[in-house]
Amino acid sequence: MPSARVGEARYARCHPPWRRSVPELPIRRRAAGRLRIWAGAVALTTVAALVVMPPASAAAVVPAPESATLVSANPANSTPHARDGETRAFAQIGDLVYVGGSFTQIRQTATSAWTVRRYLFAYDRTTGTISTTFLPVLDGAVNTLVAGPNGTLIVGGAFKNVNGVSRKNLVALDPSTGEIVDSWVGRSDGGNVRDLALHGNQLYVAGAFNWLNGTAHAGLARLNASTGAIDPTFTVDATTGRHDTSSYVWTIDVSPDGGTLVVGGNFLYLDGLPRNQIGLVDLTGTPSVIDWSTEKYVPPCAAPETFVHYVQDVKFGGDGSWFVVGSNGGAGWPAAYCDALIRFETAARGSGQLATWADFTGNDTITSVEVADNVIYLGGHFRWLNNPNRSDNAGPGAIDRLGIAAVTPATGLPVNWNPRRSGGSSLPSGASSWGSAVPVLWRGSDGLYFGHNSDGMGEEYHGRLGMFPLAGGRTITPKNAPTETTGNLYLSIGAATLAKVPFDSANLGTPTTVSQPNYVGAGATWRVADRIYWSRAVAGTPTGSRIDISLFNGGAIGASWEASGYNDWFNAAAMTGAFYLDGRLYYTRTGANALYYRYFEIDGNYLGATEFALPTTGVTWSAVRGMAWVGGRIVYGATDGTLRSVPFDPTAAPAVDGTAATVIAPAAPGLSWSTPSTFFSVQ
Structure with a gap:
């Protein structure tokens, strides 16, 4: 079969080596009353470029703050640790949490001996104990996990064999033993699987393939989640890679009502229609590309040979009426949405769509986003948020947020939650204090799970993975101007x-x-x-x-x-x-x-x-x-x-x-x- 496989090297290009170096870290916290002294007082009229809101034929969206629930900023102490590579995916079935990635070793505690366990393992979320019965053997990295129907764990990634049997890039496993579910027929023979999204019994598959289940599909497909069979009614392809590269889909999400799919990655066309890096697909009938597009991901940002594409993660929020996009890309903002967290409205239509709001990091990457309980969480190797006025430095307004942050859906500004992606003095010998990526943030039943390619979080040791529990978190109650008229x-x-x-x-x-x-x-x-x-x-x-x-x-x-x-x-x-x-x-x-x-x-x-x-x-x-x-x-x-x-x-x-x-x-x-x-x- 023809193949447009994008290997691990291609995916690695989205986190280039020169951005993996340890940056000069900002101060830990800024309490009220502590002042940054600039070279002279900064006048109100000269701080930032003025943005004039243009006249619009449709009403502008002004989101109102809503009540929200934050997870604790103190990571759970019971989660196990991984070594080498990174954690890229989580799923939960019962009390077992499944962890996938490119790591090669795991251990129970900071002082335990390392055990070889490549790419996929499970542990009990209530105790942190690593499962000794779930023991699949894969020969390549796991990029994505889904708890499927009928008690299955669906795994996508960059592997060729599972348990010694040919199962290229996509497989369903028994969640108790890790054995292959032979009746599940999904395969990605034509390239890696990068992301999965499940709604009901419909499983959306994204990646660097041109073939799925022996059927031609470029970057996108839909399967019957129970059987793995291809859905022939879904024929939307993502084609023509940017900068003369092979196309692929990097990230997808389905709205809570199952009616819309947001797609991000290295492509210029969706179903033959111009959609540079990002687009929406209507799922309410025969799947079709929605009349929604933006030009803000067209420019190349810093270096097209490094940042082939810069849409890194997408996620619907709330009731699905909006979604957020996290990006890398280096310099290039505000002409392009490089190194930024962006909110768009799902119901908007037409070309030239602009952000409801944009939060720029100032030249640092966002690699993952999650939306839960009216909070947007983001991870990466950024050092600041609210930083549109400087490149690679803290400008006026910059708020210290080292690699992990929470922002409000109403404005994109950070809330008062700042655990920091740092191990402080608690890291054991050989651990890494900083890395280029937080590939996954995922809201489980008991908290926010994080996977990264370093070992410090919340000033503690958390090798390649961890979890911020709901217990110990807090509720944000919005405050507003008086609504009374007397x-x-x-x-x-x-x-x-x-x-x-x-x-x-x-x-x-x-x-x-x-x-x-x-x-x-x-x-x-x-x-x-x-x-x-x-x-x-x-x-x-x-x-x-x-x-x-x-x-x-x-x-x-x-x-x-x-x-x-x-x-x-x-x-x-x-x-x-x-x-x-x-x-x-x-x-x-x-x-x-x-x-x-x-x-x-x-x-x-x-x-x-x-x-x-x-x-x-x-x-x-x-x-x-x-x-x-x-x-x-x-x-x-x-x-x-x-x-x-x-x-x-x-x-x-x-x-x-x-x-x-x-x-x-x-x-x-x-x-x-x-x-x-x-x-x-x-x-």
Whole structure:
């Protein structure tokens, strides 16, 4: 049969040797109050390239933060260890966890003797004890595992023989003994299997093959999961490799409803239609390529001879309405989505699709992604996230995340979870502290399993694999601006003094004066849940100001603390008004006539490194002084002392139409709405 087999050397090219070197590691953590001193204060207006949101015929997607459950940042102590190569796949059947990869030896503990066990083994997830009855013998690496129907373990990889019998690249095993299930007929005689995805009794197969079960299929096929028989109705091929190489599919995932397949890899066409590295397939009827494409994976990034393709992993999130893509590629962003985590919307249609959000590492690889419990986990050899402004260094906004991270689906910003891919001083002799890849992150029944090509995680020894347990994790409860339409507007009227003005979203009541001794040196202020965030003048900081937090429930404003030391590059004092809504900090700033936003993650109080300008008309934003969001409207003051409101819809273009603005109140003696220190609170 013809073959377009891509061997281990080809797959290795996606993790090139020059990127496997140990980078200069960042500092371990940055506590609030610790400052990075840049060469001079970084002005708000010059930190990052401004991104202007273009007008759109369809509504923009503005995901709202949702409740999420994080796994513990402390890896389980009971998992066994592997040696050499890497762990690439996990599956679970009952209490047994199956581990596949290119490793050659395993052991129970850090002091146990090594045992030769190549490419595949199992252990009890409750005790960590390695199985002595599951003993398959393979002659090549395992790339992917699936717990199949009828008590089978389906294995895909780069092998020719299993238990001394010819079973090329695809086989079903008895999960108790590792014996071949002879009745299962799936074979990949034409090349390696890279990925498997199961939905119901439909098994999707991806890899570097041109033939499956003796039938011509290029890179993609669908089997009956119970029997291994080919599904003749699935005929979507991935063809024509980039840069004159052989084509292959590297990664796939199926939406939870089984209706959509996302495909990533080294190809230019899906079913004959142009789809460079990535595409979507409709599975609801006869499988067909969806009218969805993006040009952001067309450019070659750093070096096409090294990064033949740079889509590394794909995963649907939540209900399948969105998916994420992790990539490598080196330099080339933002023209291309190189070295980035990207969110796309599944229902979008047409060419030229752009990210809902993008999180750039600053020239470091992402090799795996997993989505579970409203959290996106990612692994690789990155050192930072939120780092679009530097290459191979930490730029303004960069957040230290060494090789493993968790981000929110709403914005792509990290949450406060940072175990670090490091063994610290606990590594035994001969162990590797750092490697080029985390090939797999996988959510099992009891936690997040990780496979990597090094031996340290969470400052502990975890040779080639481990697990972050659900036990000991925590729930993230989203915080937002007040949703009520009746409350109080607060306005600074002097040092440590606020006017408290009743407000029902249309009319003002009689103001009272409130002394707030902790509210000194205040600028733009915004309310979120039980606290206020505010720009505070602080001598000795890089910009002379910072974002602080104070607890506030209508009484005394509490003593403030720095929101995050990662935000010290940001000139908070330049904001002339601000409010928070659904993961975004909206603001105006000195000398600029636009309404801007940055992503802002409340869980870690991290500020996005990229500034966006919303499309608006009819409002002179350069004159705005103080803002609040109340009941779907922006309530804002101005240099003329007048208080106005205008409807606000961040999904629309324009998001603000100034012709719909109304005057709430003109300036009055002792109460001029012309200060950035304005916010709305129910209390």
